[in-house]
Amino acid sequence: MSEPQSEFRVEMTINGRPKAANIEARKSLGDFLRDDAGYTGVHLGCEHGVCGACTVIVDGKAVRSCLMLAVQAVGCQVTTVEGIAEADGTFHPVQTAMREEHALQCGFCTPGIVCTLVALTDGEQETTEEQLLAAMSGHICRCTGYQGIRRAISRLAAGAAA
Amino acid sequence: MKPAPFDYVAPTTIQQACQVLSDAGGGATVLAGGQTLMPLLNLRMSQPFILLDINKIEALKGISRCQGAIRIGPVTRQCEALANSELARELPVLVQALSHVGHHQTRNRGTIGGSVALGEPAAEMPATAVALGAVIEARSVRGSRRIPAREFYLGPYMNVLEPDELIISIEYPDWPQGHVTLFREVAQRPGDFALVGMVGALAVEGGKIARAGIAWFGMGATPIAAVQAEQALLGQSIDGIDPQAIAELAVADTAPFDDHHASADYRRTVGRRIFARTLGEALNIRKAA
Numbered sequence: 001m002s003e004p005q006s007e008f009r010v011e012m013t014i015n016g017r018p019k020a021a022n023i024e025a026r027k028s029l030g031d032f033l034r035d036d037a038g039y040t041g042v043h044l045g046c047e048h049g050v051c052g053a054c055t056v057i058v059d060g061k062a063v064r065s066c067l068m069l070a071v072q073a074v075g076c077q078v079t080t081v082e083g084i085a086e087a088d089g090t091f092h093p094v095q096t097a098m099r100e101e102h103a104l105q106c107g108f109c110t111p112g113i114v115c116t117l118v119a120l121t122d123g124e125q126e127t128t129e130e131q132l133l134a135a136m137s138g139h140i141c142r143c144t145g146y147q148g149i150r151r152a153i154s155r156l157a158a159g160a161a162a
Numbered sequence: 163m164k165p166a167p168f169d170y171v172a173p174t175t176i177q178q179a180c181q182v183l184s185d186a187g188g189g190a191t192v193l194a195g196g197q198t199l200m201p202l203l204n205l206r207m208s209q210p211f212i213l214l215d216i217n218k219i220e221a222l223k224g225i226s227r228c229q230g231a232i233r234i235g236p237v238t239r240q241c242e243a244l245a246n247s248e249l250a251r252e253l254p255v256l257v258q259a260l261s262h263v264g265h266h267q268t269r270n271r272g273t274i275g276g277s278v279a280l281g282e283p284a285a286e287m288p289a290t291a292v293a294l295g296a297v298i299e300a301r302s303v304r305g306s307r308r309i310p311a312r313e314f315y316l317g318p319y320m321n322v323l324e325p326d327e328l329i330i331s332i333e334y335p336d337w338p339q340g341h342v343t344l345f346r347e348v349a350q351r352p353g354d355f356a357l358v359g360m361v362g363a364l365a366v367e368g369g370k371i372a373r374a375g376i377a378w379f380g381m382g383a384t385p386i387a388a389v390q391a392e393q394a395l396l397g398q399s400i401d402g403i404d405p406q407a408i409a410e411l412a413v414a415d416t417a418p419f420d421d422h423h424a425s426a427d428y429r430r431t432v433g434r435r436i437f438a439r440t441l442g443e444a445l446n447i448r449k450a451a
Contacts, residue, residue: 002171003171003216004169004170004171004182004212004213005169005171006168006169006170008169010168023212024167025167025168025169025170026164026166026167026168026170026203027164028163028164028200028204030167030399031164047163047204048163048204048205049197049200049201049268050199052265055267061241061270062266062267062270063267063268063270063271064197064268064271064406066200066204067197067200067201067214067268068196068200068271069170069200069269071170071172072172072196072217074277078305102409103262114264116267120266132290134266134352135195135266135350136352137262137265137266137351138265138266138267138268144325
């Protein structure tokens, strides 16, 4: 075991690409993704775990990037909203559903919502419409209201069932 | 809103972690899932000299069976416990309570031990540990000790752990197959802390209550065991129980506060109702079975 220290060399894979940097131990994963890796699609809202805007996918699970230290993600596979669509720009089904149903207005909360829905629908286990809706309790949207988001989820669930 | 600087260390063994705590002389804070501690760090309400990350200690993870109990490692993620089939079969009320802890995204990081250790008075996990009679094992370089959950909490976010002690397991004693489970909470939104909540289990033998474990959350400075109600239930025939009367006794053990969400009177009134209704419904299901 190394001694406690305040600065670290971190390495992780972000959206399929390796990224390494020297950072302070106190830097959150969200700040690391934005400031050091340039993925400004990670939206930091409340920075204390309430709003869900900063949600990213770490090793397949949707987590708050403001509630995890970058040093804790060493060796992890991290996906931000920039890594959701295919390389040629083809939308993920979640993104298609969000667009078709007008599930965003200002778009601040959207990257987090997309990451949660992608993590759940791309996971090994089947997820029901009810589970997808329940997971939305972890996101706050302050402009569209939630009807478009609910419709996008219904569309996703119907698409998965078809 | 960024944490104040700290030194960070992530050991891989319990022994190393205990040594860090001992060496730090009270200056270290333990980081488990971080779903409460990270906000406190970001808000600088917590400014430790050393942040001891226990997420790399494999010996603190997982759910296993031991003599007469199910042992949960403190760094077991809430989402893993929620999906654990043995837990769902043996302690269904624990899984039911877990589904009310935070949100999908926070349960992916949040841990059982973190919740139990934090001791938020309105949270589900501390009250569930109290209700089911869990035993918390703490380790330090000085040795180990086992602390009943009912003796663990001193006040809001305060417990009996010494600064050099680390929780290494939480053991939930077995309840017999087919035991009656009790759970209900009233919260403003899903995932919020409860305004009022109750959780418990009843073992029935030969039509009589053989064992009762019930606790409140959101009804005082700590999770509160409904001791008078438990004692009144013991030995009673399930046909003769008056849920209203038991609920009165249960509320008598509480000491709720007024806050900006609800008054103490509101909490007592709602508590009395949900207790009577939950107990009555559970007994009716049992009688029909």
